[in-house]
Amino acid sequence: MDKKQAYKKVAYYPGCALEGSGHGYNKSTKAVGKKLGLELEEVKNWNCCGAMEVKNIDPKIQTYLSARVMNIAANEMGHDVVMAPCNGCYHNLKKAEYDLAHDESSREVTDRLSSKAGHGTYEAGQIETIHALDWIKDGIGEDELRRRVKGGLKGLKVANYYGCMYTRPRHIFPEKDQGPGSESTSKPHFMDDLLAAAGAENVDFALKTACCGGAHTLSDKDTSTKLVVNILKAAEEAGAEVIATECPTCHAGLEMHQVRAEKEFGIKTNVKMMYFTQLLGVALGLSPRKVGIPENASDGRAALRARAIA
Amino acid sequence: MPIHEKNLIRPENLSTHENLVIDGVDVSGDWSTFIKPRVVTDYNEGLQDEIAALPGGEYIHRCWQCGSCTNSCTVNALDPDFNPRHWIYLIRMGFEDELVRDKDLIWQCVSCNKCTYACPRDVVPEGVMKATAHWLELKGYTEKSPSTIFDEEFSSQVFRTGKIEDGRVMMGFFRKTGQSLLQPWLVEFVKKMLTGLPLGWMMKMGWATVFHPRTKGWARARAAIEEYAHEKELEHLAAVRGGHPEARFDPAK
Structure with a gap:
């Protein structure tokens, strides 16, 4: 089928x-x-x-x-x-x-x-x-998504962050790395594809599959803070306003250690975290509240308002 | 990219001479530092087998020391002393004493699986790191690491109820590691979490800490899992010579 x-x-x-x-x-x-x-x-x-x-x-x-x-x-x-x-x-x-x-x-x-x-x-x-990325990418596709987008993301600059568990280790994902149309384990792009179709501008972000320290987010806090700061800074240096996420552990880790980096080490970053589904929802005309954006610890509503999205 | 592993030669194994003449040739200056020759007699012949008997360590024998694991390692990029290739070498050679010197580092593996992705021999270095950290605890070389305490807190909740509730895992972990829940960064984070939450959700979250989320009819699954986990713990302990029974995982605790 x-x-x-x-x-x-x-x-x-x-x-x-x-x-x-x-x-x-x-x-x-x-x-x-x-x-x-x-x-x-x-x-x-x-x-x-x-x-x-x-x-x-x-x-x-x-x-x-x-x-x-x-x-x-x-x-x-x-x-x-x-x-x-x-x-x-x-x-x-x-x-x-x-x-x-x-x-x-x-x-x-x-x-x-x-x-x-x-x-x-x-x-x-x-x-x-x-x-969820396969579900929308293969169940709807970019062309249909582009047709359905209302208003869209208006060139919002997004760094797509996939984390570790989506692509590694390779052998448990036999359907990946199968050429055109399939996901890549070294340079994943499904989230990039969907958000581009929804009107975002994806920045060139080298740390897409870097580790946020999620497994030790509480048990080895300093290591996790360092890893998260690397990711946040790389995204900001690439010009991103938002980091799009597709994993709740990564998302919570980035948010938590963004706060910790500022409170404990005085390292301040401004980039906001949003689930890719939250960004797609807004692009499709749903309100930020409807997709739970105010409920994120890093509240990205101001970043959306600045571009008159939603 | 070359791996710079000069840090592996420990200062006590180096011999430096201000002025040195060998066979009538003056080699003072750049050529004055040597690694001392050594004879190792107290190696543990069974070390590789002990690690291989623990979950994750099964494929350590495949390693041919290419160093792809260390080269790709997330933690190594932060701390050059975190060196999976070197530890696998020490284990395969049976150099227990040298391995134990790094006992407070090995548990820091973040399971990002970059090593497992890069390894050309399917050694699963991530698993070997976990097995080695487990081994250090079973042998009594280290206390349970914060990572193990977290794993056990998390797992015992899953075994008991079939589900976890993240706030409860966090509180349990902080209690067991003697940390305050009122660390300023954490208070700040929780405040940020709570400000945008709709009232209904907050009530639901509060409800969850009183009536823990659970999978219905889980009692038989729980009994089956705990019975199996107990068997495995005894097997692991038996495979590690001189293991400490109190280092076992007891889900009831």
Whole structure:
């Protein structure tokens, strides 16, 4: 089935972060989907994917956690596609898919835990996991987006920040690096493509896939602050008014350490963080409030007003 | 890009002479510094196997020391002493004492996976860093790192309820590491978070700290996960010679 058709209605796995600190991402993803006629059905009674932590206790528990979510979406709800906007969730579902296809002991542990927990197991290939970027890029496409944009982003200067988990390690993303039309793991561009179609001017930003220190955002604060300051400064030097994000951990990390850098080290930066779905929502004519922009710790409404967007 | 690893030669292993004549040739000046020869007898032959038995360390034997991991490393760019290639070398050679000298650095790996992306041999250096940090704790060389405390706080919430609530993880972590919740930057950040929030959302967030979000019917999954985690912890401890049982992860704590 062609992707445009397949992505019209998908299972939606928001994950824990989108119900907490990343609620602006949740709100804007739903609002943009509704506006574009893409339907979401939330995975019933989902659980945490294990984020970046459970794998350090045992990676196969993480595989089971992701497998349980995919089992519900595929086998209990009958979906062919599950969409996760959070890089952590997306990454873990992809990783579980890879491990279940290639590693016998991962399958054994998942089968054992599933049967003891009293639900069906998941087998590799039963569902396709996609990111919110794939969902809009392949489900709508730039041409249609360009047609639907009202007002648009009026040349707003944006640095697109993808982080780590969306592209690394390469082997869990077999559909990437497949030539024209596919995403690149070294120079990702799906977010750039969508925001350009919505009228933004993407700046030349070298740190697209640099690390924000998200895994240690609280446990090794100074390292995270240094990494975040590098990213914020590089974006500002490239002329960006806004950093577009597509991961709630990156987004919260950038916001948190922007504040910390100023408070603890006197390093002040002015660039604002917004989820790419918030920017798309505004471009499509939704109000900043409707897509949760005032709820971000780094409130970008002034940057939008300065260009008479929304 | 070349890797400058002069920092790996420790001062006590260098020998410098103001005036030096070797075989009748005066080599004073530029050629006066030497690395002392040494004989290592107290290596741990089982070191690589111990690391390989822990999650993430499985593929360490594949390493051919190209240095792509260190070259691509996020943390190495901030601190040249953070050197995955060197640690993998020490582990494979069984140089336990030398490895332990860097015990307070290894846990700082941020899991960005740049090394795993760059590695031509699928060593998964990120996993090796995690396994090594875990090993240092099991052996009793270090206290639990802040990273481990965070992982355990996070994981035990997932095991108990199926979900996490980020404010609760943060509070639990700060309590266990003895940090104040009133650090000025944090207060400032939380204020910024709260100002734009609609009232309904704030009520929902407040509600969540009283009635924790949970996955329905999770009790059996919890029992299955905790049973498996316990088995694995015992296996890991058995694989590490001289391991400390109190360094195990106990989700009930």
